[in-house]
Amino acid sequence: MTNGINTREMILEILLQIDEEGEHSHIAIRNALSKYQFLPKQERAFVTRVCEGTLEYRIYIDYIINSFSKITVDKMKPPIREILRSAVYQLKFMDRVPDSAVCNEAVKLAQKKGFYNLKPFVNGVLRTVARQMDELEYPSREKNLVKYLSVKYSMPEPLVLRWLNVYGEETTEKMLADFLEEKSLTVRCRTYLNSVEETCESLRAQGVTVEDAPYLPYAKKISDFNHILALDAFIQGKIMVQDVSSMLVAEIANPSKGDYVIDLCAAPGGKSLHMGDKMEGFGTVDARDVSQYKVDLIEENIHRAGAINVQAKVKDATVFDVDSECQADIVLADVPCSGYGVIGKKPEIKYRSTAQKQEELVILQRNILDKAAEYVKPRGVLIFSTCTIAKEENEENMMWFMNNHPFKLESIDEYIPDELKSETTALGYLQLLPGVHGTDGFFIARFRRK
Numbered sequence: 101m102t103n104g105i106n107t108r109e110m111i112l113e114i115l116l117q118i119d120e121e122g123e124h125s126h127i128a129i130r131n132a133l134s135k136y137q138f139l140p141k142q143e144r145a146f147v148t149r150v151c152e153g154t155l156e157y158r159i160y161i162d163y164i165i166n167s168f169s170k171i172t173v174d175k176m177k178p179p180i181r182e183i184l185r186s187a188v189y190q191l192k193f194m195d196r197v198p199d200s201a202v203c204n205e206a207v208k209l210a211q212k213k214g215f216y217n218l219k220p221f222v223n224g225v226l227r228t229v230a231r232q233m234d235e236l237e238y239p240s241r242e243k244n245l246v247k248y249l250s251v252k253y254s255m256p257e258p259l260v261l262r263w264l265n266v267y268g269e270e271t272t273e274k275m276l277a278d279f280l281e282e283k284s285l286t287v288r289c290r291t292y293l294n295s296v297e298e299t300c301e302s303l304r305a306q307g308v309t310v311e312d313a314p315y316l317p318y319a320k321k322i323s324d325f326n327h328i329l330a331l332d333a334f335i336q337g338k339i340m341v342q343d344v345s346s347m348l349v350a351e352i353a354n355p356s357k358g359d360y361v362i363d364l365c366a367a368p369g370g371k372s373l374h375m376g377d378k379m380e381g382f383g384t385v386d387a388r389d390v391s392q393y394k395v396d397l398i399e400e401n402i403h404r405a406g407a408i409n410v411q412a413k414v415k416d417a418t419v420f421d422v423d424s425e426c427q428a429d430i431v432l433a434d435v436p437c438s439g440y441g442v443i444g445k446k447p448e449i450k451y452r453s454t455a456q457k458q459e460e461l462v463i464l465q466r467n468i469l470d471k472a473a474e475y476v477k478p479r480g481v482l483i484f485s486t487c488t489i490a491k492e493e494n495e496e497n498m499m500w501f502m503n504n505h506p507f508k509l510e511s512i513d514e515y516i517p518d519e520l521k522s523e524t525t526a527l528g529y530l531q532l533l534p535g536v537h538g539t540d541g542f543f544i545a546r547f548r549r550k
């Protein structure tokens with residue numbers, strides 16, 4: 101209990117919002133923490149870790165609970181289920197709170213939420229878990245590889261199976277392990293108006309640890325800070341939160357100073373602003389997205405960056421815009437996708453994916469690519485990118501596009517670091533895999549209009 105706010109209750113509310121109301125985890129956590137701004141740093145960190153950890157390890161945790169409870173997790177009332185899950189996360193993965201306190205707090209919370217008669221059940225399950233979880237037998241790797249990987253890395257079986265078929269056992273396991281790794285935040289130091297060194301000095305002066313991120317000299321990993329909103333380098337627009345994989349998009353697009361660039365799915369504006377910076381304030385980046393809410397996010401970033409050559413507009417990329425026909429030197433189609441490449445940052449993605457959603461996404465992506473093709477000038481460039489590792493959304497869409505539009509793939513080797521060059525980059529595309537390339541999972545293809 102801190103200043104009248106029960107952190108366990110906060111955790112429960114956040115988890116229910118994510119699971120029952122479908123909220124994104126980072127938004128549910130951010131909203132709850134900004135409501136209780138006076139919470140000390142340590143308590144904020146505790147709430148964040150328990151929420152994120154409970155979500156990341158849900159399948160693993162449910163396996164433990166189901167091994168000791170007569171009622172399986174899927175039959176429990178949602179508040180009881182989340183109270184048990186978050187308590188088991190603390191018992192299994194955190195040393196900060198003694199086991200007995202974890203159990204007592206969970207029982208008290210169940211009572212407070214009106215489940216007086218379930219107090220003995222919550223108490224019984226948690227005390228048994230605390231006593232016996234280390235002797236629990238997990239699925240056998242030899243007998244059932246899919247189930248073993250699913251429980252160990254808390255990944256739904258259909259996704260494990262799909263990746264085993266595409267990427268094989270070794271790569272799949274590397275990706276699964278990487279999704280659960282805690283990572284520092286990656287930022288792009290804007291080189292257009294400041295030197296990287298000045299920006300790093302400003303960060304270090306505020307106690308931030310700054311390390312090199314892979315591949316790009318202006319990409320840095322930052323840690324040891326309480327809130328990014330309090331960092332001068334952030335307030336002054338010297339850094340943008342962006343994964344290296346996403347920075348590679350502007351490298352591969354390689355815009356020239358006076359270009360006209362259309363970014364069809366731009367919010368919150370990471371790649372638009374990067375391209376604007378590479379154009380050193382000249383030319384125009386038309387940053388579009390489907391709703392005013394999304395465009396407001398781009399505007400916020402344009403304002404913070406003080407970017408003069410990026411403009412944000414509401415425009416639905418599935419609706420043909422006659423005024424843009426054959427106008428752009430470069431079109432970026434960074435399309436909405438399944439997001440499997442960023443499961444490490446948004447763990448709820450793994451529990452929400454279905455085959456039907458995936459099929460609908462491919463239809464939407466092709467619809468957007470059809471329009472994107474029309475906006476590229478003759479001999480202009482189209483960049484197609486996603487933050488996923490699904491072949492249907494990446495390579496298969498790329499092949500479909502080439503077969504249906506007057507474009508050809510073009511080598512990206514001159515725009516990327518040597519470590520990333522391969523047979524596919526010589527052809528014109530790059531699939532980055534988590535745990536293999538040290539970035540989020542990401543796909544980028546570069547086409548030239550004939």
Ligand SMILES: C[S@@+](CC[C@H](N)C(=O)[O-])C[C@H]1O[C@@H](n2cnc3c(N)ncnc32)[C@H](O)[C@@H]1O
Pocket residue numbers: 346364365366367368369370371372388389390391394415416417418434435436437487
């Ligand atoms: C992968 S995100 C874009 C990230 C962005 N390019 C960046 O670097 O910050 C995909 C975006 O597509 C947008 N989107 C979805 N459907 C759209 C549509 N029909 N027209 C335009 N944008 C759309 C979503 O709102 C979302 O912001």
